[in-house]
Amino acid sequence: MTDEAGIVTETPDSEIPVLEARNLVKHFPVRRGWALRGAKVHAVEDVSIALRRGTVTAVVGESGSGKSTLARLLARRASLTGGELLWEGGAAPSSGRGYAREVQLVLQDPFASLNPVHGLRYILGRPLKIHGTADGQAMDAAIKALLERVALTPSDQFIEKMPHELSGGQRQRVAIARALAVRPQVLLADEPVSMLDVSIRLGVLNLLADLRDRERLAILYVTHDLASARYLADTIAVMYAGRVVESGPAVTVADSPQHPYTQLLLSAVPDPDRDGAPRLTGAGSPPSLIHPPAGCRFHPRCPFAMAKCKVETPPAISVGDGHTSSCWLHENNENAQASPAADTAGAA
């Protein structure tokens, strides 16, 4: 899915992902309570995801689905319990500045992520200095160029400002500019707009789209908002209780979801265009990740659950072009668009 029709043919770089995660696992030890001694939170389990140049990959999930942990693992801000990270097909550097220069993380809350006692010149100057990108005379020019890249103009006024003088949207732009300072190839954005006012969210989303198209960045967009993922992303991966349950082209996943969880999520999202009240296809809340259910982690809530679902974890099964769903319902009709949505759901 390349937006610029003219240069589709000369993009072999879309073949090899810039950053690829294979079978990532992250377990956090539980530190409190004698009854849980030795217990682990199974936050991320066997997740594979590929970030390609010039594309936005969205990770959609509810709170506790492991989507932010995944972003932290990709940024190497948390150690891996299992799995591996590949950089352009080879082993990724284990940590340190070299990795940080290529992969940058933008956090959710721009009110907390900028130091309130420093001005923008200092905030944006730090990464330039630490990574030796610019110094001395060139510093101010480099900072202004950064501000212009995130459309904070006139930059010679913004460079003098303090964070408290900026609105939420402007702060988030500064946070993105700070991430761009080291000229990374991968930008990981963890819920970058959910703290912002509705009317300025699109501005930040459009900025990310712009960075993808103009600078060919590989962007991971972590969100709980399926509609914004459909708007911005090229690919969507839906996470539930630490696993990716469905992934595929953004519009396909949002318009014809195949996994029962994605269908539940979609039926719950506010949608003014919907006729009448929606019918929720399932109920309940996500499981405890200390003792996640065996088999498919969604089976206790799934209206289509079968005996097999309680025992065996479903693999990602292809349900269309580049579209996979981890659900046993698709097992026997691999070519056809398996449709658990059919209302002959006797298994409920």
Added chain:
Amino acid sequence: MSALNDPVLEISGLSVDYGFGPNAVHAVADASLTLRRGEVLGLAGESGSGKSTLAYAVTRLLREPGVITSGSAVFHGAEGAQDLFDLDADGIRALRWSQISVVFQSAMNSLNPVLTVGVQLTDVLRAHSKELGRGERRERAAELLDMVGITADRLRSYPHELSGGMRQRVMIAMALALEPRVLIMDEPTTALDVVTQREILQELGELRERLGFAVLFITHDLSLLVELADTIAVMYAGRIVEHAPAEQLFRNPRHPYTEGLLGSFPALHGERKAMTGIPGSPPDLRHLPPGCPFHPRCGHAMDACSTQVPELLPIHWEPTEPRRASCLLHADGYQAPESLKKTTLRTEEIGSTL
């Protein structure tokens, strides 16, 4: 069924300031709204638009330095009409909870962590309906939990044993314990996941059908309100800029801000197209622009917009429609752009009233 259209809460000319004198911030300016029996009135706005301040003022829960500078909030109860702003401390206490109750966004964190849910629910009943005995209170508490879809054995649970959604349900049960006529909900589901949000909203809808209370639902999520509310009021910089039946507001917005806000929610269907949102940022209430507070961000702004503060009035070219907007474009002598003149839906077709 004229009773259905009777107002239960009439807010008129409400202004709220934070602070005094020249430094006062006008958080709510001249807001007028009517909530009718059994209706869901949605109040939409971004942070700082004054929507929560309005709720606090109406329930007289406003803290220092907030001051109600003018206006009235008339509540039509069983004993006739009363202006909430005229009541003394005892008078307002008698009305709160029994007639008007409130659920706040952080409500689920306002349960006492060291008392069980059952104790907290029966506390409400003990304070307000003294005729109930201990056993009856217990029974009623179980009934209330059942009403919001929680089994009665949870009466023994402490708040930390419940999920966020369940705690919010307990708060709703508590708010409804005395069968109030008006329920004010300030961002009640914002902190919850969408599936939980949907479940709670569905339960709320069923309860409203059964108990017939009216809801003032405050949120920043306009797309949610379009589904949920009967009528919607949109606030910007302390003012109500548009007020219309939900479906009409969604299909045919009249105020440029409403139009921009609706255009800020990416769609779940159809072709993907680039959207722009609204340029600029919400204004600083301490330094409001002169004239219409929205004019610096408005694509249709005219010269007059920077000098004249528009009033919330019926649309002059469709005076019979039950809707109001505060925009000069719709005033006599000006020409509104086509996008703000759509008439795909008329009141006769949907039969709603404001």
